[in-house]
Amino acid sequence: MNPAAIIVSEVSAAYGSKKALDGVSLAVPAGAHFALLGPNGAGKTTLVSILSTLRRPDGGSAQVAGADVVKRPTEARRSIGVVFQDSSLDDRLTAWENLEFHGLVYGMAPKPRRMMIEQVLELVELGDWTHEVVRSFSGGMRRRLEIARALLHEPKILFLDEPTVGLDAQTRQHIWHYLGRLRQERNLTVLTTTHYIEEVEDADIVCIIDGGKIIAEGSPQALKSQHGKRWLHLTPQDAETLALIQSRFPEAQALGSTALAVPADKDDQVDALLAEFRDRLLEVRFQQPTLESVFLSLTGKELRDRADGQRDADKAAGRRGGRR
Amino acid sequence: MTPIMLLRGVYGVWLREVTRATRDRAQLIGGVSRPLIWLLILGVGFNPYFRGEVYGEVRFVIPYTYLQFLFPAVIVLNIMYTSIQFAVSVIWDREFGFLREVLVSPMPRPLILLGKVLGGSTIATLHGGLVLILARFADVTLSIPDMLTALSLMFVLAFGLTSFGVILAARIRSFEGFGVFSNTIILPLYFTSSAVFPLDPSLTRTQMVTTYPEWLVFMMQVNPITYAVDALRGVLIGFNQFPPSYGLGVIFGMAGIFFVVAMIGFSRS
Known part of the structure; x- marks a missing residue:
């Protein structure tokens, strides 16, 4: 048996002249929860498209569950479940009909099909909505149904592309809890992409990707201890002060146009800074090493905030709708 | 994937198309109103003028009423509309993301397309079949074997036209x-x-007194639908303007060629 469920080696992909993935290599052990973290446009969705056989890589190779995604796509498809970033449900069909369709297309026999449909609907707590048309579902319900559908044929590997966008905290927790249990019981390998840092804290391996390149990989703890710095987040009272601090600390990172972060690993430096600028600062905050700060120190930028990410996703959906 | 699993997949895709169609009321309204308009209004309206009269003088004998003549053509019209409109379902899948759900499944692409086209053809055949309910009104007598032959031809025609819709999509x-x-x-x-007038006003070459302009006759002769309508007329009212094998050849030919072309396009996407 191959201990690695997903192997990606030197994969690159481009849209026209724009490189979406640039020589990405990674390996995901079976049963692991692997999180691909990066801002929008980092290449996460492109990588998922390649792994789910929807897009051929322009270079390199990839294997899922031991099957090459280009040479043996059918075999690869059988062992994966995919939850796409935007809905791929048929909203004129009921929840049951959507799942029935999926089961049939995966060639499931009537009895196990029925059993599994009931099981996965129960899992995502949509049992009461079984025979309702999906059009009447909220965004969160649709997402839950899609996760249920991706699990229906009992895949070995589950891809979730930005799975919790638009879900409330309780549902999110619930879903992660279930995915965790499934991983233990069935050795399910989960690959999630996200730009929500708090969601990858529980992952076994976090892979930070930016501009189509992997910039760091490891367990959240390892990443924090390797790359995490304590940062001092400052909001100066005026632009002049901001510029002054920036010139004093070349490694300072701008956070938007009014705030900045200064490395706070040397106490004397911090003391000196605070002593000098105490009266000209509106806000001072210490940031313990978090994945956010790991990201910040590795890429020199903050992961865009939530509202921003949603706006980007909407824009992307709009583009897709009016494409060509 | 074993053959039975593949068959389940085709059935699944087919079932989805049929289920969706039954929920789409607009499509059904179109399927019912079209034959009513064409037969009740156009058919009844033109019925008295369909006779061998030139300048007030009866010159030849026409063995059918206009309603009878029009009846098979309205079936074809209903099938054409529903089949070609099927392209909307294909565009829908592509634009709203459902296509990806099927593309990541282990089902081979040609079978996905087959299920889809079979689904579309089923709906189109049903819409064509709706017209048969008006047979008595149009004075067309149907025997069970004739009706079954007609339905089979309608299905093959619908299969070809639905594939054509996919190519358009x-x-x-x-x-x-x-x-x-x-x-x-x-x-x-x-x-x-x-469909709405014969190639030859007197319906038989021997009685020919007036003719249509050559360009019009030529357009009718190169239009494949001409032969489909002719085949159905042969079955339903026993009237053919061409040898019956032409109609069969065109109907089956369209089904085969259009499906293959649609499949090549679909596999590439």
Whole structure:
């Protein structure tokens, strides 16, 4: 048996002249929860498209569950479940009909099909909505149904592309809890992409990707201890002060146009800074090493905030709708 | 995937198309209202003028009423509309992301397309079958074997036209564009298919007194729908303008060729 469920080696992909993935290599052990973290446009969705056989890589190779995604796509498809970033449900069909369709297309026999449909609907707590048309579902319900559908044929590997966008905290927790249990019981390998840092804290391996390149990989703890710095987040009272601090600390990172972060690993430096600028600062905050700060120190930028990410996703959906 | 699993997949895709169609009331309204308009209004209206009269003098004998003559053509019209409109379902899948759900499944692409086209053909055949309910009204007597033959021909015709719809869908980017497209294709094809008037006004060469302009006859002769309508007329009212094998050849030929072309396009996407 191959201990690695997903192997990606030197994969690159481009849209026209724009490189979406640039020589990405990674390996995901079976049963692991692997999180691909990066801002929008980092290449996460492109990588998922390649792994789910929807897009051929322009270079390199990839294997899922031991099957090459280009040479043996059918075999690869059988062992994966995919939850796409935007809905791929048929909203004129009921929840049951959507799942029935999926089961049939995966060639499931009537009895196990029925059993599994009931099981996965129960899992995502949509049992009461079984025979309702999906059009009447909220965004969160649709997402839950899609996760249920991706699990229906009992895949070995589950891809979730930005799975919790638009879900409330309780549902999110619930879903992660279930995915965790499934991983233990069935050795399910989960690959999630996200730009929500708090969601990858529980992952076994976090892979930070930016501009189509992997910039760091490891367990959240390892990443924090390797790359995490304590940062001092400052909001100066005026632009002049901001510029002054920036010139004093070349490694300072701008956070938007009014705030900045200064490395706070040397106490004397911090003391000196605070002593000098105490009266000209509106806000001072210490940031313990978090994945956010790991990201910040590795890429020199903050992961865009939530509202921003949603706006980007909407824009992307709009583009897709009016494409060509 | 074993054959039975593949069969389940085709059934699944087919079932989805049929289920969706039953929920789409607009489509059903179109399927019912079209034959009513064409037979009740156009058919009844023109019925008295369909006779061998030139300048007030009866010159030849026409063995059918206009309603009888029009009846098989209205079936074809209903099938054409429903089949070609099927492209909307394909565009829908592509634009709203459902296509990806099927593309990541282990089902081979040609079978996905087969299920889809079979689904579309089933709906189109049903819409064509709706017209048969009006048979008595149009004075067309149907025996069970005739009806079964007609339904089989209708299904094969629908299969070809639905595949044609899929080919169109690959070239159309928006729903808006499709409305224009379908009307500029369906109606001209229908009017030049010898559907609403015969190729030869007297219906038989021997009695020919007046003729249509050559260009019009030529357009009718190159239009494949002409032969489909002719085949159905042969079965339903026993009238053929061409040897019956022509109609069969064209119907089955379209089904085969259009499906293969649609499949090549679909596998590439």
